[in-house]
Amino acid sequence: MGARLDQAAAQLFPEFSRARLQSWIRSGELRLDGTKGRPRDAIRGGEVLSLNAELESEVSWTAEALPLEIVYEDEELLVIDKPAGLVVHPGAGNHNGTLVNALLNHRPDLEAIPRGGIVHRLDKETSGLLVVAATLNAHRSLVAQLQKKDVQREYFAIVRGVPSGGGRVEAAIGRHPRQRTKMAVVAAGGKPAVTHYRIARRFAQYTALDVQLETGRTHQIRVHMAHRGYPLLGDPVYGGRLQLPRGASERLAAALRGFRRQALHAQRLSFVHPGSGDHCSFESPLSDDLEALLQVLAEENSVQGGQASGLS
Structure with a gap:
């Protein structure tokens, strides 16, 4: 009672966007009692x-x-293990060579899905898992699960510095007030953002973390950890220029200089399957460059007399 036609249509046809329904109303393809x-x-x-x-x-x-590294695929969705260096979505300066371009070649029917089926993204230099909707029903379901925080996304990260323990960061994120290509923790106008982290391994001057997102803002983990004082290793945007630890061996210095991306990997992904209703969970092993870096950090610890610890 009293609702607009486009609002009622959105409730009856939730698999379609409001903009698409409005377009169909104007064209007469969506009719009210048979009339335009x-x-x-x-x-x-x-x-x-x-x-x-x-x-x-x-x-x-x-x-x-x-x-494409396809971890799982059925009629409703795909789970992809994205390598570092691959842009997810075409945009300014990246019209080709993206994950979506590859997906459209593999599943041409994704042309009919908003944003080519992409419901959440990973930064170009972040490796790991993401789910892609292959039907409108799956797209609607996965978007709703993300909005309700029912999709579990767990990451592995290496940060500069040694936190005393795990923690929770709750700080709104918005555009940086001066550098518009960056995000930042902002006092006003930002979107709520919550990140949880715990210690996975400790090294002399770096720490490996298991990180879980409660929300999914742009660059959230990178911004929140830098805000907390522990920027991601290899992240020039939020961590500044590379700073070699005092007394670093030549091997460690070479490993740090050679690691040219943020040390961040989407290692676990869980959600409810839009078709069957089953709980789905996937895991991606650490990429080779992260494993090699961890080995060097552990060996450096041993040389310096430290001990890399397990979970705390």
Whole structure:
């Protein structure tokens, strides 16, 4: 009672975006009691909404035959293990060579899914798991699960410094007030963001963390850990220029200089399957560059007389 036509349509057809439904109302493909209406028309109750529309492509990007590490795939979704260095979504300066370009080549039907099925993203230099919706039903379900914080995302990170223990960071994130390509913890106007972390291994001047996202803001882990005083190793954006530890061996110095990305890996991903309702959980082993870096850090600890500890 009293709702707008486009609002009622959004409730009846939740798998479609509000913008798409409004477009269909204007074109007459979505009708109210058999007649063409306007998105703002009021609904009294008892009317019949009928939809007769052909799904057009949601994306206009080019399919490319690029390698994909597919962890799981069915009719509803795919789980991808993304390597570091791969951009997820086409954008300014990255129209080709992205994960979406590869996905469209593998599953052309993803053209009909918003954003090519991408429901959450990883930064270019972050490796690991992400889920891709392959149907409108899966897209609606996964987006809803993310909004309700029902998707579990766990990361492995190496930070500069040695926290005394695990913790929780609750600090709103928004655009940096002066450097607009960066995000930052902001006092006003930011979106709520919560990150949990615990110690995985301690080294002389670095710490490996297990990190869990409660929210999913842009660059959230990188921003929150830098805000806490423990920037990610290899992150020039939020950690500044490389600072070699005092007394670092030549091998450690070479390893740190050669690690050219933020030390962040999406290692575990859990959600409810949109079709079956089953709980799905996936795990990705650490990438080779992270394993090699951990080995050097552990050996440096041994040389300096320290002991890399296990879970705390």
